[in-house]
Amino acid sequence: MTTPSETGTADSLENLVTHVATQLMAVDAATSPGVSQQVLGQLSSSFGVDVCFLRYNDHSIRATRLIAEWPPHERDPDPLELIYFTDADPVFAAAEHAKEPVFFRPDPIPEDEYQRLVEEGTGMALTSMASVPLLSGDTTTGCIGFIKFGIKDWTPEELNALKAIASLFAQVQARVVAEDQLRYLAEHDDLTGLHNRRALLAHLDERLRVGQQGPVSVLFLDLDRLKAINDYLGHHAGDWFIQAFAQRLREETGDGDVIARLGGDEFVIVPAGSVDADAAEALAHRLQDALRDRVTIGGETLTRTVSAGVALGVPGRDTTSDLLRRADQAVLNAKNAGGNKIAVFTDEMSLRSEFRNDIELHLQNVIDTGSLILHYLPEVDMRTGEILATEALVRWQHPTRGLLLPDSFIHVAESINLAGELGRWVMRTACEEFSRWQASGIAKDAVIRINVSPVQLVADGFVQSVADTIAEFGLDGKSVCLEITESVVVQDIETTRITLAGLKEVGVRIAIDDFGTGYSVLTHLKSLPVDTLKIDKGFVLELGTNPEDLAIVRAIIALAEAFNLELVAEGVELPSAAMTLLQHGCHRAQGFLLSRPIPSDAMAELFAKGVIPVDFSVPIRN
Known part of the structure; x- marks a missing residue:
């Protein structure tokens, strides 16, 4: 130019x-x-x-x-x-x-x-x-x-x-x-200035490329009970606490470490370079100690603990989603253990998570597909073998995993707000089958026991729903016993008292299940319209060999006699337990020594016979 x-x-x-x-x-x-x-x-x-x-x-x-x-x-x-x-x-x-x-x-x-x-x-x-x-x-x-x-x-x-x-x-x-x-x-979180999810994903994608140095470690941090600060001091205080938390993360990590906020009170740290599980766990412990220091907000001195999950990825083999999923599973494991814990991802966690996801995926339509069935656990007078009652227990015929017990899916049902619907299905089905048995001339003087979930107990219209179901199937209220766990009773005693009073007006019986696991219910027992106490199986399994269990069982027996309550022992599996219960005045029981849970047709056959042979000189296995 x-x-x-x-x-x-x-x-x-x-x-x-x-x-x-x-x-x-x-x-x-x-x-x-x-x-x-x-x-x-x-x-x-x-x-x-x-x-x-x-x-x-x-x-x-x-x-x-x-x-x-x-x-x-x-x-x-x-x-x-x-x-x-x-x-x-x-x-x-x-x-x-x-x-x-x-x-x-x-x-x-x-x-x-x-x-x-x-x-x-x-x-x-x-x-x-x-x-x-x-x-x-x-x-x-x-x-x-x-x-x-x-x-x-x-x-x-x-x-x-x-x-x-x-x-x-x-x-x-x-x-x-x-x-x-x-x-x-x-690429950054507007509250803390830390990297956001988008930047974190891009960084991990690069770190996990073929040929990169590994392993790549990830620490997933989750503040415990931040909601208490938000509820007590407001969300502005919660935001201030998160900012202070983020600053401490900066101070405790290296220049090359990537810190990201995923949202809420969840943070991820990716240490620079190759860091093995032991080193990553040691970093998590150091962060826990530093983050435990108190923070002053608006004149209040506050502190929160933090749960941490640690996971490792191998470049060229693992993806970003794989690594973050493992870290998330690990921190959930730490939270479920009570919080303020550190968990390192294991294959066992992955299997549990896979199982839970499978359960949640198939559980949504379980009622519509007819996959639920009821099994029944007989309740027997151990003196004569007479069948006095039966407890309805829900089972799920899973499409690939076979017959599943409630412990496998009830907690998942509660987490996805399906527990109430499941409970209503169990009550209707149990009442329908029990009504059919009585119409055929069997189980005339027996009781059908039906478990009630915490969700059902506090739901609007529950009492009327029970009344309508009993009326629909022409049952005498006295032949229906609703079982609630001791822990549910003490969660909201006033609501429980009102609901139970309404159920008594309908005419059904009330039993407290798993009794003996807590003592706070004792102060309210006299004022609750309860008919039956069911001794928790944890005190019965080793009865006859464990003196501590015997002391608790004797106390429960005395309590039932004092309040004129019916008493049933759960979990009777050994002849020694049965003999000990009989010696101390507890005659009604259920457990594998007497019968395992059985399908509806088998239960009808037992009711037709009227008795289960009892001989406690040798173990009975059905």
Whole structure:
């Protein structure tokens, strides 16, 4: 390109500005340094200078940063890359707030003297410099610098062209800053400034590529009971606590470690480099200790514990979703263990999680598909073998896993709000089958026992639903006994008392199941309309060999006698347990020694017989 000094025409300067504008028009954050360097080379040639540079100001740290230069230099580290204004020479110092071009040139000397200096090689000491500011409103955001090893005079036309070109560079800078800000917002959490899920996934994708160093460890952190802070002090306080938590994570981790907030009170840390399970677990313990320190919020001094899950991934074998799923399973295991725990992922956790997911997936339509069935556990008078009652127990015929017991799916049903629907199905089905048995002339004086879930007990309209079901199948209320666990009774004693009173008006019996596992219900027992206590099987299994169990069972027997309550022992599996119960006045029992849970048809056959032979001299197995 012909330089302005050679032509001296306004047209050439205008063409130069247009050419620069064309090149800078499509520049983005990624291409800005390279294109800027190319443009600086053209400017150096066009204006006849030896060095050109582009610098951006960082007013937050009062410094100027080198973005591009011509000719390019390979300096590592480059001492001129970051210059603080407080330590800068006059040329750079002037660039902090300049609004107009700033020039530095040597004092004029005769031409023959200048030529002599050039011939001696010292002409570079006579250096002319110019700094043209980049402006954004009233803020000086950077500068374009020009250096001539010799004397350089700038014409008014050249200065106008420099201002126009500086304006173009300022527009590029604003665009780059906006892109950087958008990228930052897209990759960082707005509350804490930590990386967000998107940035974490991208980082793990890179770390797990084939050929990368491994293993790659992940720590999944979950604050315990943050909701208590939100409920007590408000969500603003909860946010403040999360910010303090994030700052402590920064302080306790290394520069290369990636910290991300997934949302709420969940955080993930990916240590830099290859970290094995022991080292990752040690880091988790260190973080637990640091995060336990108290935080002052609005005059309140608070602390929360943290649960942590640790998982490892192998580059080229594991995916990001695999690794995060394992870490999530591990932290759930820590939370389920009571919180404030650290769990390292194992294959066993994966199997449990796979099983639960399978259960949840198929459980949604279990009633519609007719996969539920009832088995019945007979209740026997151990003195005569007479069948006095039967307990309805739900079973699920899983499509691939076979017949599943309630422990396999009831907790899942509760977590997906299906427990109430399951409970209603059990009650209707049990009442329907029991009604059919009685209509056929059997089980006339027997009782059908039906378990009631906590969800059912507090549900609106539960009492009326029970009344309608009993009426629909023509049952005498006294032949129906609803069983609630002792723990449910004490969760909300007032609601329980009201519900049980309503059930007694309907005419059904009430039993407290698993009795003896807690003592808080004793203070309320007299005021509750209860008919039966069922001794928890944990106290019965080793009865006859365990004196502590015997002491508790004797106390429960005495309590039942004092309140004139019917008493049933659960879990009778050994003849010694049966004999001990009989010796101390407990006659009613159920358990594998007497009968295992059996299908509906088999239960009807037992009722038709009326008795189960009892001989406690040898174990009975049905």
